[in-house]
Amino acid sequence: RKEVEQDPGPFNVPEGATVAFNCTYSNSASQSFFWYRQDCRKEPKLLMSVYSSGNEDGRFTAQLNRASQYISLLIRDSKLSDSATYLCVVNPQGSSNTGKLIFGQGTTLQVKP
Amino acid sequence: NAGVMQNPRHLVRRRGQEARLRCSPMKGHSHVYWYRQLPEEGLKFMVYLQKENIIDESGMPKERFSAEFPKEGPSILRIQQVVRGDSAAYFCSAGQDPYEQYFGPGTRLTVT
Numbered sequence A: 001r002k003e004v005e006q007d008p009g010p011f012n013v014p015e016g017a018t019v020a021f022n023c024t025y026s027n028s029a030s031q032s033f034f035w036y037r038q039d040c041r042k043e044p045k046l047l048m049s050v051y052s053s054g055n056e057d058g059r060f061t062a063q064l065n066r067a068s069q070y071i072s073l074l075i076r077d078s079k080l081s082d083s084a085t086y087l088c089v090v091n092p093q094g095s096s097n098t099g100k101l102i103f104g105q106g107t108t109l110q111v112k113p
Numbered sequence B: 001n002a003g004v005m006q007n008p009r010h011l012v013r014r015r016g017q018e019a020r021l022r023c024s025p026m027k028g029h030s031h032v033y034w035y036r037q038l039p040e041e042g043l044k045f046m047v048y049l050q051k052e053n054i055i056d057e058s059g060m061p062k063e064r065f066s067a068e069f070p071k072e073g074p075s076i077l078r079i080q081q082v083v084r085g086d087s088a089a090y091f092c093s094a095g096q097d098p099y100e101q102y103f104g105p106g107t108r109l110t111v112t
Helices: none
Strands: A004-006 A011-014 A019-025 A032-038 A045-050 A055-057 A060-065 A070-075 A084-091 A107-112 B005-007 B010-013 B019-024 B031-037 B043-050 B053-056 B065-068 B075-079 B088-097 B100-103 B107-111
Touching: A004 A084, A011 A019, A019 A084, A019 A107, A032 A060, A032 A070, A045 A055, A045 A060, A070 A084, B005 B088, B010 B019, B019 B088, B019 B107, B031 B075, B043 B065, B043 B075, B075 B088
Parallel strands: A011 A107, B010 B107
Antiparallel strands: A004 A019, A019 A070, A032 A045, A032 A084, A055 A060, A060 A070, A084 A107, B005 B019, B019 B075, B031 B043, B031 B088, B043 B053, B065 B075, B088 B100, B088 B107
């Protein structure tokens, strides 16, 4: 089983649609969770951290369910510029954190006009 | 990318040659990580270094790959006797501490 699993997609949605991505992780001791965005195989860029209480940044909402080891990202009112690959990322280490990040395969989003 | 530089951006090597990839973090950013992204796959952790020390190399292939981060100068990822399967994008990330990482633009290695 992969440490971080995502549906690779692609998700093809019209502008203005709401789209949700899901991700599961295998290490129950994982402490930090993130969503990154990657455009056309460029470097990944941090989109947002994910907290247990859930967090929102504009049109983006991230949720974490520790009991189910499940992370989600919701994008509302999709824009053409949201087209990218979204990477679910986990830091599997707690107190011995070395910053090592485990990446999911990524979910590709295509927003169509 | 908080000033993390990588060079070269593109590197072509024939099978059996050596590849040297460089990562220059901003001054004061002493934590460096290397990741590899094979085609159609996610990034995979390779190695974590602090100045002059390898902290975690659990993702490094056992042979042909080595990494260093000397007191002065960039971090170097070295691949000896490259094979076609080494063709990938290699990203480094760097930060002042493990909790904050900024990725460089990557080096795309093509082995012919």
